[in-house]
Amino acid sequence: MTLDxxxxxxxxxxxxxxxxxxxxxxxxxxxxxxxxxxxxxxxxLAEHKIIERICEPERQIIFRVPWQDDAGEVHISRGxxxxxxAALGPYKGGLRFHPSTxxxxxxxxxxxxxxxxxLTAMPIGGGKGGADFDPKGRSDDEIMRFCQSFxxxxxxxxxxxxxxxxxxxxVGEREIGYLFGQxxxxxxxxxxxxxxxxxxxxxxxxxxxxxTGYGTVFFAREMLRTRGDDLGGxxxxxSGAGNVAIYAIEKLEQxxxxxxxxxxxxxxxxxxxxxxLDELKQVKLSERGRIARYVELDRDATFVEHGNxxxxxxxxxxxxxxxxxxxxxxxxxxxxxxxxxxVEGANxxxxxxxxxxxxxxxxxxxxxxAANAGGVATSALEMQQNxxxxxxxxxxxxxxxxSIMTSIHRICAETAEAYATPGNYVCGANIAGFLRVGRAMxxxxxx
Ligand code: NDP
Ligand code: 2IT
Numbered sequence: 001m002t003l004d005x006x007x008x009x010x011x012x013x014x015x016x017x018x019x020x021x022x023x024x025x026x027x028x029x030x031x032x033x034x035x036x037x038x039x040x041x042x043x044x045l046a047e048h049k050i051i052e053r054i055c056e057p058e059r060q061i062i063f064r065v066p067w068q069d070d071a072g073e074v075h076i077s078r079g080x081x082x083x084x085x086a087a088l089g090p091y092k093g094g095l096r097f098h099p100s101t102x103x104x105x106x107x108x109x110x111x112x113x114x115x116x117x118x119l120t121a122m123p124i125g126g127g128k129g130g131a132d133f134d135p136k137g138r139s140d141d142e143i144m145r146f147c148q149s150f151x152x153x154x155x156x157x158x159x160x161x162x163x164x165x166x167x168x169x170x171v172g173e174r175e176i177g178y179l180f181g182q183x184x185x186x187x188x189x190x191x192x193x194x195x196x197x198x199x200x201x202x203x204x205x206x207x208x209x210x211x212t213g214y215g216t217v218f219f220a221r222e223m224l225r226t227r228g229d230d231l232g233g234x235x236x237x238x239s240g241a242g243n244v245a246i247y248a249i250e251k252l253e254q255x256x257x258x259x260x261x262x263x264x265x266x267x268x269x270x271x272x273x274x275x276x277l278d279e280l281k282q283v284k285l286s287e288r289g290r291i292a293r294y295v296e297l298d299r300d301a302t303f304v305e306h307g308n309x310x311x312x313x314x315x316x317x318x319x320x321x322x323x324x325x326x327x328x329x330x331x332x333x334x335x336x337x338x339x340x341x342x343v344e345g346a347n348x349x350x351x352x353x354x355x356x357x358x359x360x361x362x363x364x365x366x367x368x369x370a371a372n373a374g375g376v377a378t379s380a381l382e383m384q385q386n387x388x389x390x391x392x393x394x395x396x397x398x399x400x401x402x403s404i405m406t407s408i409h410r411i412c413a414e415t416a417e418a419y420a421t422p423g424n425y426v427c428g429a430n431i432a433g434f435l436r437v438g439r440a441m442x443x444x445x446x447x
């Protein structure tokens with residue numbers, strides 16, 4: 001899609017100042033494409049150069065993370081924290097441990113996070129971090145040493161009022177525990193609100209583990225409701241088999257849908273009678289194994305090595321693994337096979353040309369910055385419980401999550417309507433997020 005002349009100039013500047021960061025370029029382009037009509041209605045935002053400022057992270061931190069493996073060999077990883085925007089609250093966003101992590105990836109995630117967090121209407125700014133460390137095959141001791149070394153540098157940039165990380169790919173409760181332990185030791189402060197995704201016994205919140213997957217499904221349910229439809233009997237394909245995928249599958253099954261496939265980076269599992277969650281959790285959460293092992297526990301399922309999960313016919317696709325995992329070709333296959341809806345559990349999993357194809361075909365499309373915001377929203381609920389030294393029940397917390405997802409859906413739908421793109425959740429999410437951050441930036445002055 002084309003940008004008007006002014007936005008084109010801003011985008012060219014972003015390209016020039018951030019070379020070789022294709023994922024960051026992609027997310028900026030996505031937002032700029034939506035916000036043209038906003039500037040016409042709100043000239044003050046243009047006057048204060050809000051777009052130019054929003055595209056420039058407030059602070060970018062890159063650091064060396066030395067660590068030793070179990071054999072005593074020394075490794076040097078690279079750590080990142082991009083503190084993108086704190087107009088609405090402390091920087092907030094996850095940490096990713098994956099070998100593909102680089103500055104451009106962290107910036108794309110931090111940019112998305114800024115808009116996503118605004119959509120939750122909670123007091124959280126946007127940030128993201130991580131390292132190019134590959135946790136696959138590493139022992140528990142190696143993971144702990146890595147987390148301790150990472151935090152030994154990062155602690156100085158964090159604080160419950162400053163910057164509050166959580167998990168993302170390769171970072172879950174175990175890693176948050178080691179990171180929190182090291183932060184507590186270095187600072188000598190039991191500052192619970194400095195990290196979210198903690199364990200229930202030491203300051204964590206009920207439902208945070210489930211929140212991203214559950215929230216994505218609540219969002220999908222709201223989208224279907226606009227067409228007088230529901231999830232009952234829908235056939236679904238969920239890519240990935242990590243935190244987001246597992247709990248998306250759980251909630252889809254609870255709401256009467258049938259999930260027939262999931263995956264990891266080694267291939268896809270096809271279970272026409274429905275994925276069995278206990279077995280999937282056993283393989284991925286308890287054993288930390290590869291997805292091929294699942295078919296040993298479910299004889300009705302088949303494993304397709306390096307198989308493309310989007311070749312499996314479904315009504316609803318929920319990409320929940322990583323960025324750009326669903327291409328235009330995949331979207332064409334999905335549509336040909338009768339798929340009418342794609343909802344993003346992951347961050348930016350659908351390529352721009354795939355999104356366009358889905359929109360042109362009239363399929364429902366739920367962008368990640370709205371659909372997967374339940375994770376970070378529940379992180380904000382965790383911060384709220386930590387600040388008041390309280391802990392809520394599962395039922396209460398899940399009701400809060402449900403109502404937040406309903407509100408996010410409503411603001412996206414209403415904003416899309418107000419800006420003459422009814423049903424377009426990409427425009428709705430980008431504009432609503434931009435307006436919330438932009439107005440706060442104007443109010444806080446030129447800082
Ligand atoms: P996990 O590490 O728990 O799981 C990631 C899953 O995706 C694994 O099955 C992994 O397979 C697969 N995967 C990761 N990278 C790749 C890759 N490059 N190619 C193919 N498969 C890949 O992470 P999460 O479930 O937490 O995160 C999944 C997505 O959801 C990410 O985009 C993340 O940013 C996003 N997200 C996460 C939130 C959270 O609260 N955790 C909140 C909102 C969004 P393998 O094990 O083989 O690598
Ligand atoms: O992408 C995301 O929203 C996350 N990884 C969760 C961030 C958080 O702070 O809970």
